Amino acid sequence: MVDEKPRQLVHVPIVHSQADMGSSSDALRQAYIDEKGAEAWEQSRRAIAGFWRALESRIGSLDLDYSRVRLYQDGLPVCGYERNIVEDLAESGGVNYRILLRLIARGAVLEGTEDPDLLLKEYQLLKAGMVGATAGRHASVQGAEKLLEARDRFIARRIDQTLQAGETGMLFLGALHRATEMLPQTIGVKSLDALADA
Numbered sequence: 001m002v003d004e005k006p007r008q009l010v011h012v013p014i015v016h017s018q019a020d021m022g023s024s025s026d027a028l029r030q031a032y033i034d035e036k037g038a039e040a041w042e043q044s045r046r047a048i049a050g051f052w053r054a055l056e057s058r059i060g061s062l063d064l065d066y067s068r069v070r071l072y073q074d075g076l077p078v079c080g081y082e083r084n085i086v087e088d089l090a091e092s093g094g095v096n097y098r099i100l101l102r103l104i105a106r107g108a109v110l111e112g113t114e115d116p117d118l119l120l121k122e123y124q125l126l127k128a129g130m131v132g133a134t135a136g137r138h139a140s141v142q143g144a145e146k147l148l149e150a151r152d153r154f155i156a157r158r159i160d161q162t163l164q165a166g167e168t169g170m171l172f173l174g175a176l177h178r179a180t181e182m183l184p185q186t187i188g189v190k191s192l193d194a195l196a197d198a
Helices: 019-037 038-060 082-091 095-105 115-133 133-163 192-197
Strands: 007-014 067-075 109-110 169-175 187-191
Touching: 007 038, 007 192, 038 133, 038 192, 067 095, 067 133, 082 095, 082 109, 095 109, 095 133, 115 133, 133 169, 187 192
Parallel strands: 007 169, 007 187, 067 109, 067 169
Antiparallel strands: none
């Protein structure tokens, strides 16, 4: 029997801001400045701020029944404290997380999205790559690619397990991820641009 109420997923491509990086933000900032300079850092911050203003406007214009929307966020672990994490990161300046809180206030349901163990491994790999020698960095890049694939598989499974018939998911996902390609065909994927322009 064909399900009369399909599952839809809106892919919201994101660029991480400094606030999203948590305890790694200072080290990442310094590494960027060391490689490209302070002015390049400031230009990238302004560009990212502009990106988020435009994205926030597009999301604000969507006409969705938010009681039938589930929110999935790159980097948000399945842990039982998802709302607290989002509130803390919104308070510390994370625009992405302020958007999530606005959508929750409209009735959307927040879902933990990622395996906490994989996120911890990525953090450790990132930290080792920042301080390691060139050979160590190369190994970190290879390890990071495998880890990203494992994270994407988990994200796709998590969406498949939690998104119900007739619901729309909104997946806020960084550019390197491929989780949408791993979803079952029973979930229709649309880009935010396509939905906002409709």
